[in-house]
Amino acid sequence: MYRACEGVGKLQATVTQVQPGERAAARLGTGQGAVAIALKGVSKVFGSGADAFKAVDDVSVDIRQNEFFTLLGPSGCGKTTLLRLIAGFEHPTSGEIRLKGKDISPLPPFDRPVNTVFQSYALFPHMTVAQNIAFGLEMLRRPKSEVQETVDRMLKLVRMEQLANRRTSQISGGQQQRVALARALAPQPEVLLLDEPLSALDYKLRKEMQIELKRLQSETGITFIFVTHDQEEALTMSDRIAVMSEGNILQIGSPREIYDHPAQRFVADFIGESNFLKAEVVRPLDPGAEIRLPSGATLTAGVPEGMRPAGSVTVVVRPEHARVVADPAAGALRGRLTNIVYFGTDTHYHVELPQDGEFIVRMQNQRGSEASFETGDEVGIEIGDGAPQVLKD
Amino acid sequence: MAAQDTSPAPEEVAAPTMAPHGTDYAAIAMRRERRNNLALVSPALLILVVGASGPLVVMLIYSFLAAGDYGGVVWEFSTQGWFQVFLQRDMFDDTIGFADAHLSIFWRSLSLAFITTVLCVIFGFPTAYFIATRPPEQRSLWLFLVTIPFWTNLLIRTYAIMEVIRNEGLVNTALMKAGLISQPIQMLYTDFAIMLGMTYVYLPLMVLPLYASMEKLDFRLVEASYDLYASRMNTLRRIILPLVKPGLIAGSILVFVPCLGAYVTPRVLGGGKRLMLGNLIELQFGQGRNWPLGAALSITLLLIVMVALLIYVRNASRQGGAHG
Structure with a gap:
């Protein structure tokens, strides 16, 4: 009962709230359930000798039940390999994969209660939509009546009742994608793996499917592991995100944690826009630290968990966490405006700093407050206390 | 096409009234x-x-003529040739009965051709699958290796098999040296020898179309099938076989049809004792000196092949229609 309420809450959160931060806050306390998938020191090496390539490098992570967990990273970072390891298409070179506490690493894919939505959908071309959805259930030797019932329910769930008897070649890309989802959900797997399932869709359809996916996840209560290289997709859909690079997980956290408190330069750079500044640590605070920028201004900054910052560090400041002010002496930084780019909802100000290169400020456009800045102006940049984030590297 | 489409247009615009007289x-x-x-x-x-x-027309005409005493035909209408295909008149009491010798040869030809086709599928399918799953740059090498026997003369290949399976051949010598048998196993001049020879000769004709189908197979579908709890056997049965069916049908036709009319292989490996249709026909034009019977047998063979093809094609097109 409690779970169902939680699901509905999430659904509303998806539909009504747009800001990733707010949504994460609304979900505080959720997703603390039992562990669905646990990876322990998993590595995968392709090839051998001089050609050996470490696609996944000693990854450990716990993915909770009923969680929308996203593996985010650029192509070639190992996220798809990690997914294929969980699905059973690849077997780890070392480490183990536990599903609800049971080691499944030696099992073939057909013995794992895990289903995949493939990037290419991989629908069976010689079967109808309904036959595709029924396939997994038939292979599990479920009784005919149950298969029929589940297929009908799945068709309804993905709103494809009308097209049940069509060939998969006779339906559109978005419909194929929904069939692929229904086919993977029909056997009610413990975990659903999604390998960039939205990348082949156009922008509008992708937005619709993002909401649809969230709806399906809360309606079915199945753990979703979602692979994407699209940071926006990751931020808007996930309960937690793992940012990957070169076979490693760099940081795991809620979208808000990842965005507001990136631990490493790669994470900050990959997700959202970032300004990187050199700074000196004045003294550690609890939490955070007091830092001094080269301009002389002192600010409080966030610090990654478990780090004891000292000496010179790099900090990141998000463009929307700073403001341009007319008085050059008023801000924490000063510089010359080189470019003003109007984006409709907001405006980007490119400021050339004397020491740290270019600094971008994003300010929301509000009615009646048209800024009176012009390129070439000497301006100040105000940075709020707590806005800078110290990076590990 | 473009020129065709546009050229009449300016004329029509310039002088629409001229159209009837225009080119x-x-x-x-x-x-x-x-x-x-x-x-x-x-x-x-x-x-x-x-x-x-x-x-073919000549054959058809010959089959309705009378046999000449020393071969050839006599130009008078006769159904004797066709009569002898299936029936025979008893030498002593003139009663009519089935031509058992001919029927058994028909039966042997059909069953040997069928079994050879099945054997080619059994050996050819894994071979084609193996080649199709190699990295693309290796595939042409494997295909080349499969087709090598094809570049060698049929007779030479057939005699090579003879060398392997005859009583003093490789297999028997090896088995006897190993002490597994004391007497050589009679393999040459049996149906087994004919089957072995034909399978060896026609295997590439099965592998090539099967490979062509499998190369187009999206192996992600195989992964999807495994992902949906299908065992290897079920994946083969439910996903791979239906998708490579066109290649399987093409390969089966390419093997079955020439097997049915095979001549050299049964002649050499069957030793003239185990006749197939091809040998029976040759016999009528040679020693038998019964050209009309030979012609009638040839056309019967052609009809069997055509019926077999029709069944295949009908099956294939029904499948194809359902797929499309």
């Missing part, structure tokens, strides 16, 4: 195209008419 470019172009097409197909047509249909 109909589209019709001219169509006539020219028809003439060109005819020129293109004429060599093939010539070969088909003179080289294939002509002899």
Whole structure:
């Protein structure tokens, strides 16, 4: 009962709230359930000798039940390999994969209660939509009546009742994608793996499917592991995100944690826009630290968990966490405006700093407050206390 | 095409009233195209008419003539040739019975051709699958290796098999040296020898079309099938086989049809004792000196092949229709 309420809450959160931060806050306390998938020191090496390539490098992570967990990273970072390891298409070179506490690493894919939505959908071309959805259930030797019932329910769930008897070649890309989802959900797997399932869709359809996916996840209560290289997709859909690079997980956290408190330069750079500044640590605070920028201004900054910052560090400041002010002496930084780019909802100000290169400020456009800045102006940049984030590297 | 579409247009615009008297470019172009097409197909047509249909007509006529005493035909109408295909008149009491010898040869030909086709599928399928799953740059090498026997003369290949399976051949010598048998196993001049020979000869004809189908197979579908709890056997049965069916059918036709009319292999490996249809026909034109019977047998063989093909094609098109 409690779970169902939680699901509905999430659904509303998806539909009504747009800001990733707010949504994460609304979900505080959720997703603390039992562990669905646990990876322990998993590595995968392709090839051998001089050609050996470490696609996944000693990854450990716990993915909770009923969680929308996203593996985010650029192509070639190992996220798809990690997914294929969980699905059973690849077997780890070392480490183990536990599903609800049971080691499944030696099992073939057909013995794992895990289903995949493939990037290419991989629908069976010689079967109808309904036959595709029924396939997994038939292979599990479920009784005919149950298969029929589940297929009908799945068709309804993905709103494809009308097209049940069509060939998969006779339906559109978005419909194929929904069939692929229904086919993977029909056997009610413990975990659903999604390998960039939205990348082949156009922008509008992708937005619709993002909401649809969230709806399906809360309606079915199945753990979703979602692979994407699209940071926006990751931020808007996930309960937690793992940012990957070169076979490693760099940081795991809620979208808000990842965005507001990136631990490493790669994470900050990959997700959202970032300004990187050199700074000196004045003294550690609890939490955070007091830092001094080269301009002389002192600010409080966030610090990654478990780090004891000292000496010179790099900090990141998000463009929307700073403001341009007319008085050059008023801000924490000063510089010359080189470019003003109007984006409709907001405006980007490119400021050339004397020491740290270019600094971008994003300010929301509000009615009646048209800024009176012009390129070439000497301006100040105000940075709020707590806005800078110290990076590990 | 573009020129064809646009050229009449300016004329129509400039002088619409002239249309009835104006030149109909589209019709001219169509006539020219028809003439060109005819020129293109004429060599093939010539070969088909003179080289294939002509002899067939001759055969058909011969089958309704009487046999000459020393071979050849006598130009008088007779159904004796066709009569002898399936029936025979008893030498002593003139009663009519089935031509058991002929029927057993028909049966042996059909069953050997069928078993050979099945054997080719059994050996060819994994081979084609193996090649199709190699990295693309390796595939042509494997295909080349499969087709190597094809570049060797059929007779030489057949004698090579003979060398392997004859009583003093490789297999028997090895088995006897190893002490597993004391007497050589009679393999040569048996149906087994014919089957072995034909499987060896026609295997590439099964592998190539199967490979062509499998190369187009999206192996992500196999992964999807495994992902949906299908065992290897179920994946083969439910996903791979239906998708490579066109290749399987093409390969089966390519193996079954020449097997049915095989001549050299049963002649050499069957030793003239285990006749197949091809040998029976040859016999009628040679020692048998019964050309009308030979002609009738040839046309019977052709009809069997055509019926078999029709069944195949009908099956294939029904499947294809359902797929499309």
